[in-house]
Amino acid sequence: MNQKALKTLEYHKIIGTLTEYATCDSGKELCRNLVPSTDFHEIVLSLKETSDAVTRVRQKGNLSFGGVKDIRPSIKRLEVGSSLGIVEILSISSLLTTAARAKAYGRHEDSELPEDSLEEFFRLLEPLTPVNTEIKRCIISEEEVSDDASPGLHHVRRSMRSINDKIHAQLNSILNSNRSYLQDAVITMRDGRYCLPVKAEHKSQVSGMVHDQSSTGSTLFIEPMAIVKLNNDLRTLEIQEQKEIEMILADLSNQLAPYLEELETNFNILTKLDFIFAKAALAKHYNGSEPVFNTKGIINIKDGRHPLLDPAKVVPINIHLGREFDLLIVTGPNTGGKTVSIKTVGLFTLMGQAGLHIPAFDGSELAVFEEVFADIGDEQSIEQSLSTFSSHMTNIVQILSQADSNSLCLFDELGAGTDPTEGAALAISILTFLHNMKCRTMATTHYSELKVFALTTPGVENACCEFDVETLKPTYRLLIGIPGKSNAFAISKKLGLPDYIIEDAKTHLEAKDETFEDLLTHLEENRVTIEKERMEIEAYKREVEQLKNRLTQKEERLDENRDKMIRSAREEAQRILREAKDTADQTIRQINKLAKDSGVNKELEAERSRLRSKLQDVDASLSLKKEKSKSQKGIDPKKLKLGDGVKVLSMNLNGTVSSLPNAKGDLYVQMGILRSLVNISDLELLQEESVSIPGGKGNSKRGGSGSSSTRISKSLSISPEINLIGMTTDEAIPQLDKYLDDAYLAHLPQVRVVHGRGTGALKNAVHKHLKKLKYVKEFRLGVFGEGDSGVTIVMFK
Numbered sequence: 001m002n003q004k005a006l007k008t009l010e011y012h013k014i015i016g017t018l019t020e021y022a023t024c025d026s027g028k029e030l031c032r033n034l035v036p037s038t039d040f041h042e043i044v045l046s047l048k049e050t051s052d053a054v055t056r057v058r059q060k061g062n063l064s065f066g067g068v069k070d071i072r073p074s075i076k077r078l079e080v081g082s083s084l085g086i087v088e089i090l091s092i093s094s095l096l097t098t099a100a101r102a103k104a105y106g107r108h109e110d111s112e113l114p115e116d117s118l119e120e121f122f123r124l125l126e127p128l129t130p131v132n133t134e135i136k137r138c139i140i141s142e143e144e145v146s147d148d149a150s151p152g153l154h155h156v157r158r159s160m161r162s163i164n165d166k167i168h169a170q171l172n173s174i175l176n177s178n179r180s181y182l183q184d185a186v187i188t189m190r191d192g193r194y195c196l197p198v199k200a201e202h203k204s205q206v207s208g209m210v211h212d213q214s215s216t217g218s219t220l221f222i223e224p225m226a227i228v229k230l231n232n233d234l235r236t237l238e239i240q241e242q243k244e245i246e247m248i249l250a251d252l253s254n255q256l257a258p259y260l261e262e263l264e265t266n267f268n269i270l271t272k273l274d275f276i277f278a279k280a281a282l283a284k285h286y287n288g289s290e291p292v293f294n295t296k297g298i299i300n301i302k303d304g305r306h307p308l309l310d311p312a313k314v315v316p317i318n319i320h321l322g323r324e325f326d327l328l329i330v331t332g333p334n335t336g337g338k339t340v341s342i343k344t345v346g347l348f349t350l351m352g353q354a355g356l357h358i359p360a361f362d363g364s365e366l367a368v369f370e371e372v373f374a375d376i377g378d379e380q381s382i383e384q385s386l387s388t389f390s391s392h393m394t395n396i397v398q399i400l401s402q403a404d405s406n407s408l409c410l411f412d413e414l415g416a417g418t419d420p421t422e423g424a425a426l427a428i429s430i431l432t433f434l435h436n437m438k439c440r441t442m443a444t445t446h447y448s449e450l451k452v453f454a455l456t457t458p459g460v461e462n463a464c465c466e467f468d469v470e471t472l473k474p475t476y477r478l479l480i481g482i483p484g485k486s487n488a489f490a491i492s493k494k495l496g497l498p499d500y501i502i503e504d505a506k507t508h509l510e511a512k513d514e515t516f517e518d519l520l521t522h523l524e525e526n527r528v529t530i531e532k533e534r535m536e537i538e539a540y541k542r543e544v545e546q547l548k549n550r551l552t553q554k555e556e557r558l559d560e561n562r563d564k565m566i567r568s569a570r571e572e573a574q575r576i577l578r579e580a581k582d583t584a585d586q587t588i589r590q591i592n593k594l595a596k597d598s599g600v601n602k603e604l605e606a607e608r609s610r611l612r613s614k615l616q617d618v619d620a621s622l623s624l625k626k627e628k629s630k631s632q633k634g635i636d637p638k639k640l641k642l643g644d645g646v647k648v649l650s651m652n653l654n655g656t657v658s659s660l661p662n663a664k665g666d667l668y669v670q671m672g673i674l675r676s677l678v679n680i681s682d683l684e685l686l687q688e689e690s691v692s693i694p695g696g697k698g699n700s701k702r703g704g705s706g707s708s709s710t711r712i713s714k715s716l717s718i719s720p721e722i723n724l725i726g727m728t729t730d731e732a733i734p735q736l737d738k739y740l741d742d743a744y745l746a747h748l749p750q751v752r753v754v755h756g757r758g759t760g761a762l763k764n765a766v767h768k769h770l771k772k773l774k775y776v777k778e779f780r781l782g783v784f785g786e787g788d789s790g791v792t793i794v795m796f797k
Contacts, residue, residue, distance in 0.1 A: 001036045001350070001372060002402075004395075008374040009346045011036075013308055014282075014356070021281035024068035026267070027274030034275075036353035040368050043293055045117065046355025051290045052116035053280035054357070056105075062281075063105050065274035067098035071267055078257050083250040087142050092256060092263065093135040099266045100127035102273060118276065121269050126262040131255050138248055145245050153244040160237045167194050167230045174206075174224050181205045183219040192238075193231045195221040279356055287311070288357030291348070291366040297405075297440050298322040299345060302361035306344045307351075315476035316360075317341055321442065322367060325461040327435045328480070329454045330444045332465040337476035338444040339376060341465065342410045345442060346374050349408055367440070370406040373399040377412065389417030396430065403439050411443040414450075424449035435459060580651060635685050637661045645686035648678055654686065671719075718742050721752035729765040736766060744775050744796050752782070753792045766792055 006012065019031040037043050057063075069091035074084055084092075106122025108115075138149035147154050171187050171194060179185055181202035188195050190211040197219050198206050208224040223231060256263070282288070286307050300323075303316035319341065321328050330338045348358045352366040375395045396411070403409055415427030424447040431453070434441045443450075454462040466477040492502060635646075637660075644657045648669060655671035665680040722739045724732040736753065743751045755762045770779050775797050782791035 001038070001353075005346070005372045005374045006035075006350065008376050009343055009350060009372070010308060011347065011350045014347070014351060017285070018278055018282045018356070021278040021285070022274050023064050023066045023278075024271065024274050026068060026070055026271040027065060027278060030271060030275040031278055034354050036350045036372075037355070038353065038368060038370050040293065040295055043353055043355060043368060047290050047293070047352070047357070048117045049276050050279040050283060050355055050357055052118050053276045054283050055116070056118065057277070057280050057284070060105060063102060063273070063277055065098060065102075065270055065277070067094040068267065068270045068274060069094055071095055071263060075260055075264055078253060078260055081257075083246070083253045084256070086139055086145070086249065089135055089249065089252055089256075090139060090142060093132055093139070095263070095266055095270065096128050096132040096135075098270055099125045100129065100132070102270060103127055118273070121273055125266055125269055126259070127266075128259055128262060131259065134255065135252055138252060145248060149248045150244055150251075153241065153248065156237055156241045156244055160234060160241065163230055163234045163237065167227050167234065170227050170230065171196065171224070174226065178206060183214075188221060190221045190223075192235065193223050194227060195223045198222045283357035286357070286359040288359045289362045289364065291352045291358050291360070291364050293352065293366055293368055295368055296322065297326065297367045297369075297438075298365055299349075299367055299440070300365040301345065301348060301358075302364045304344050304348060304358065304360040304364065306340055306347065307359050308347075309340070317344065317476070317478040318480075319345055319463075319478060320480065321345070322440055325459050326438060327431060327441045327454075327457075327460040328443075328463055329431070329450050329460065330442065330463045330465065330478070331446065331451055337465040337478070339412050340476070341463075341478050342374075342412060342442045342444060343376065346372055346408065346410050367408075369408045369440070370404070371402065372408045372410075373403060374410040375399065375412065375414075376410060389423075392417060400430070400433065403434060403437065405438040407439050409434055409439055409441045411441070414443045414445055415447065416445075420447065423447065428453050431460075432457075577650065577652070584651060635680055635683055637665065637680055640667075640680070640685075647684045647686055648676070648682060649684055650678075650682050651676075718746040718748060720748065721754060723754040724762060724766070725754060725756040727762070729762060732762060733765060733769055736769065740773065740776070740794070748796065750793060750795045752786070753794060754787065754790065755792065756790045763789075763792070770794060 015032065015034060018034065019028050022028040022031045037046070071088070071092050074088040074092060077084060077088075103122055103125045106118065106125075138146055140146050145153065147157050168187065175182065175185055175187070175196060181198055183197040183199050186197065188197060193211060195211055196206065197214075198221075200213075200218050200220055203210075203220055203222070206222050206224060208222040208226075209228065210220050210222050212221040213219060286305075298321075300320040302318055304319065305311065305314045305316050315337070317337070317340075319328075330341055332338055348360065348364075349366055349369060349372055351358050353368060358364065358366075375392055396414075399409060411430075414430065415423035417423070418426075424445075427443070427445060427447060427450055431441065431443060431450075435457070451462055454460045461480060462482060463478055463480045464482050466479055640657060640660060642657055642660065645654065646657055646669060647654050648671065651671070653671045655669040657667060658670040658675060659668040661667040661680045666677055667680060668675055669678055669683070718739075722736065724736065727735065732755070740751070753766055755766050757763075767779070770776050770792075777795045777797040779792055779794045781789050782793055786793065
C-alpha cells in the first residue's frame, strides 16, 4: 500500500490511537507497524480475531498485558549459558505471571460455548508455575533477595545482623563517653564503614582511622580502633553475601534454561494478544463493527461515521459502489461534506484491510484492493514551484500509471485549478480511462459537464451532498443517484446580493446550462417531496407497529387473565366436587344404617331427597365453571335407552339409566344403591355394553324362579360390589346374603365383596357363608389392582 495514500487519508492518526490502547512495549510496536493487508484470508482472520476479542471483553472485562517485558535478550544469554541478573529474572517472572493470568482468562467457564479464533493462543501459553513460584520465593524486589533463598545466604545474613548489633553497641558506648569530642551525636557511614563525626581539634582524643573530613575541615570522620575488626568482618560477610546471591541467580537461570522455547512462545503470544485486544479497545472506542469483505470490488457502507470527526456531531452517511456502477461523481457546494465522504470510503478500506473494525452499522461491506490512491487536499508546493493544478496533475499521472481493476481511486475536485472548460474535459477523459479499466473510483467536482457525463454514461452514477438553502447550511447527507447543485445564485441572494445582479448573472448562462440547472432544481424539489412522504410513511409504519405491539400485549394479558380465571374455576369446581363426594359418601353410609331396620321408608326417602338437592346445587355450581373436554360429545336423548351405562361427570360415578329424560333433560340414574335425578348434559355414555335385559327364552340357565320383570328390576338396581367394612359379622352376613341373591337374579357373572383386612374375622365369616351357597361357582381373594386380601371376588354358576 502506497505511503502517500496512508498519509493523505490520515491512517497514521488511527494507528496512533490504536497504539495508546496497547499495554506492553512489544504490543505497541506491533500496533505502530500495522499496515493494511491485501490477502483476503489474512484480512478475514484478523477481523475475526478482533471481533472475538470484543466479545471476550464484553463477557469477561479487559485483560492487561502490562507485565509483558521484552525478554528476548535474556533468552539469548540463557542460550549461551550465562546467568541472569535480578532484573532480568524478575522480567521473566512478570511475563510468566501475565501468562498465567491470561490462560485463566482464556478458559471457557461454560464448556458448551464454541471455540473462537483466540482459543489456540490461550491454549499454547505455558505459565511454568513451579519455576515462577521459585523465583518469587527467592527474589523479593530488584534490590532484595529473600533471606530464605538459600541456607548459605540465611546464615551469612544472620551473622551480619549479629556483627551490626555489636558495632552499634560499641559505637554507642564510645559516643556516650566522648560526646564533648563529637560534632554530632550520630553514627555515619563512610566507604561502607561505620564512623563517628569528631571535631578536628579533638582528633587526638579518639584513636582510629580517618576516612573523610567535612568541606570546612572542622569535622573528621573517624573509624574507632575498637570496631575496625568488626567492620572488617562485616565487609567479609558482605562479599560472601554477594557470592551467595550470585549462586542463587545462577541456580534460577539453570532452572529457566530448559524452557527457552516456552518463554519465547509466551512472549510472542502475549505480544500478539496485547495487539489484538488493543484492536478490540479501538473498536469499542469508535463503536465499530466488523465489515464483511469481498473480492468483487463491492463497497456498501451503512451509516458510516468518519472516525476522526466529533462523534456527537458527525452525520452518518450511506455509500455503495461496485455493484450497479463503479464510478461515483459527488457534486454539491463547498463545506457540504464531499471530501469527508470520499475520505470515509478510503479510510474505512484501509482500516478494514488492517483488521480493524469500522465505525459503521453491522453488515457494511468492503472490498479488498491491492492499492488505494488518493488525490485530496491542496497539493501546492512553493519549493518545487508547482501550482495547485500542476501538483494535482503530477499526482494524478502517477496514479494513472499504477491503477488497475484492483485499485480504489479517490479524487477531490478533479480538474480544478485551471480553465473550467478544459478542466472539465480533462476530468471526463481521466474518469473515462479509469472507468474503462473497471477501477473503483470516487471523485468530487463542481463541473456541470461531469454531472451530464454521469447521467449519460452506463456504470457511472451521480451523488450529491444535501444542502439546505433556507438555513445556508449543509446537512452532510450523501444522496446517491441525484446530481448536486452549486446553489450559487440562491446562496448569494440569501446573503443579500441584489436581485438585479443575480438576474443579470443568469443572462450570462448558456441556455443549456440554465435548462440543466432548472432540471436539477425540479429533481431536487421532487426528491424533497418524496423524502417527506417517505418519512411520513415511516412514521405511519412505526405508529402501526406500536399499535400492533400494544394490541398483541393486550391480547396476551387477556389470554393470561382468561387462563387464570379458568384455573380458578377449575380449582373451585374441584373443591365443590370434593364436597359433593364427601356428602354423597356420608349419605350412603347413613342410608346403609337406616336400611338395616324396618319401617324407615320415610327417613330413607327424606335422606334421598336431601342428597338429590345437594347434587343439584353441585350441578348448578359446576355449570358456570366446568370446561367440557373437547373430545366429549353430547348424548342424544332420543337414542338413550333404559339400562344404558353412563358416567355422572359431576360425581365421577358410573351407573345405569333407570328412566328416560323429560322435557328438561332430567332423568334418574341408578349408581349402586343410590338413585339420583341428574340432567342429561351431566352424563357421558360409556363404551361398555349396556346391562342386558333378558327375555323369556334361552335364559333359564340362572334360575327359573322369578319373572322377567323381576330380573329387569334387579339388573337396573344392582351394583357390581358390596362394601361390608365397618359392619359386625351379624350385620354383614344378612346384607351379603340379600345382595348375592339380587346379583344372581340380575345375571351378573361375578361380584366384588369388600370386607377389608382387619383381624380377618369378617373375611372368614364371608368365606364360610359363600361355601354354603349352591349358586356360587367359586370365589377367591382379590389380586393387585382389585384390592388384594381386602376383597373377595365371587363367580356365579
